[in-house]
Amino acid sequence: MKDIRRIGVLGAGTMGRGIIQLFAQSGYEVYSYDAVDGAVAKAVDFVSGLIERAVDKGRLKREEADVTLARIIPCSDVAEFAGCDLVVEAIIENIDAKRAVFEMLEGVVASDCILASNTSSLTVAEIASACKHPERVAGLHFFNPVPLMKVAEIIAAVRSAPEHIAALKTLIESCGHRGVVAEDQPGFLVNHAGRGLYTEGLRIVEDQCASPEDVDRLMREAAGFKMGPFELMDLTGLDVSGKVMSSIYEQFQQEPRFRPSPLVAPRIAAGLFGRKTGEGWYRYDNGQRVDSPTAETPALAGTIAVWVDPDADQCAALGELVSAGGARLVEQPADAELILIQPWGWDVSIYCAERDLDARRCVAVDPLPGLDKHRTLMISPVTEARCRDAAHALLGQNAAVTVINDSPGFVCQRILATIVNIACNIVQRGIASVADLEDAVRLGLGYPAGPLTLGEQVGGERILAILEAMELQTGDMRYRPALWLSRRVRLGQTLLTAEAPRSGRG
Incomplete structure (x- = not known):
């Protein structure tokens, strides 16, 4: 395996300067070149400023800072990369430009120098096809800001030499980052795995089940995510997110799981990109998001008779809550003014129809x-307003409540099941x-746990049931369960159970 000591970074923009800083701080000599005049000097000044700030705040000793800065070597000509063990390309996401750069680098560096692209969306094999020795080419995808985002994707193209992939993994982990290896597939690993949050959030809004603000609030306050899909799209820019969604869908041969939403194109056309344009899914005033006022909890109008479905997971706890709120529990749904149910994967309408319950009184x-946690109440198209408000009053006295329209799988069930399903398909296909x-x-992505762990927390059997119910109700192939998921559930195994090794090949 190649020992990497000298690293060239071609491209001194936002990503390039972050890569320079990471490697210099980790003890490597870093040679920096950019074809744009003054770009390298700006990058060095930027990195120097960050390091000086760390000294001022006492996070770094003066001597360490001086040694780190001395490792950064500005280059006026790409020929100065001749002695590098690795060159990382961090230029614009344009396949022709990258192919030209890699073809040029082969004429500069030694025969055993590894060439890596920081591409986030282009096929590494296509970049490598310009080279006489594609086995030396791999992807090395960092995330912004590079020194703080403690993960980097190492992309093994079809002709990448395994020893070079191993060398890159060792390098990345020597920098204190986690090096994850992924096959050269659309979206690689992180962008591929992140599709479920966006696409299912958009589908929920498209189906008029909930507003973008409701979806975000529930994913944060009920599911424990740092951000919901719509505030994330506003942060990254819908112009960027929209292209990635369309690209991955097309690159995966229009796989239904990645189908983009028709809600996106009109908003991009209108220039509603998010924070950078002052308006996206939210409006921004001087950079601060303007949220809608929270709906007030309605008052309970007198005593109401409530029947709690005995099949509900939290039947006893719901009974205690509504009793404490002033309701009277009854033993038969026919005697109730309000019916409370807790379906997994089903909407109110079908659940009531299957059990002969009156949907007008059902929440x-x-x-x-x-x-x-934050509670979600879901109503059918015919649920009476008095029943909706009574449920809100009873369950909103000691917790936040969001009311949504009929949706198979509510909001959190739908999005989590989609995230887990896509993750299961990733490992089933051997992408990672x-x-x-x-x-x-x-x-x-900053999720509260890995996607398969999230699935285990809900329960693999439950995730499978949610997906099967959603597929049956919608007829949409986007919800078909991954084989990884269904096999492990049928065998009573966890979603984290690896494939048994084959005894031989062929």
């Missing part, structure tokens, strides 16, 4: 988050190992 409570997938999503 569903999402069992997934637990009753100690279970461990690399889990860490990549947790570190790269």
Whole structure:
């Protein structure tokens, strides 16, 4: 395996300067070149400023800072990369430009120098096809800001030499980052695994089940995510997110799981990109998001008779809550003015029809988050306003409540099941190992846990049931369960169970 000591970074923009800083701080000599006049000097000044700030705040000793800065070597000509063990390209996302750069680098560096692209969306094999020795080419995808985002994707193209992939992994982990290895597939690992949050969030809004603000609030306060899909799209820019969604869908041969929403194109056309344009899914005033006022909890109009479905996961706890709120529990649904149910994967309408319950008096409570978190109430198209308001009054006295329209799987069930399903398909296809997938999503996307762990927390059998119910109700192939998921559930195994090794090949 190649020992990497000298690293060239071609491209001194936002990503390039972050890569320069990471490697210099980690003890490597870093040669920096950019074809744009003054770009390298600006990058060095930027990195120097960050390091000086660390000294001023006492996080770094003066001597360490001086040594780090001395490792950064500005280059006026790409020929100065001749002695590098690795060159990382970090230029614009344009296949022709990258192919030209790699073809040029082969004429500069030694025969054993590794060439890596920081591409986030282009096929590494296509970049490598310009080279006489494509086995030396790999992807090395960092996330912004590079020194703080503690993960990097190492992309093994079809002709990448295994020893070079191993050398890159050793390098990345010597920098204190987690190096995750992924096959050269659309979206690689992080962008691929992150599709479910966006696409299913958009589908929920498209179906008029909930507003973007409701979806974000529930994913934060009920599911435990740092951000919901719409505030994330506003942060990254819908112009960027929209292109990625369309690109991955097309590159995966229009796989239904990645189908983009028709809600996106009109908003891009209108220039509603998010924070950078002052308006996206939200409006921004001087950079601060303007949220809608929170709906007030209605008052309970007198005593009401309530029947709680005995099949509800939290039947006893719901009974205690509504009793404490002033309701009277009854033993038969025919005697109730309000019916409370807790379906998994089903909407109110079908659940009531299957059980001969009166949908006009029925309100569903999402069992997934637990009753100690933000509560989701779901109504059918015919649920009476008095029943909706009574349920809100009873369950909103000691917790926040969001009311949504009929939706198979509420909001959290739908999005989590989609995230888990896509993750299961990633490991089923061998795009990444279970461990690399889990860490990549947790570190790269900031999810509360890896996607397969999230599935285990809900329960693999439950995730499978949600997907099967959603597929049956909608007829949409986007919800078909991955084989990884269905096999492990049928065998009573966890979603983290690896494939048994084959005894031979062929």
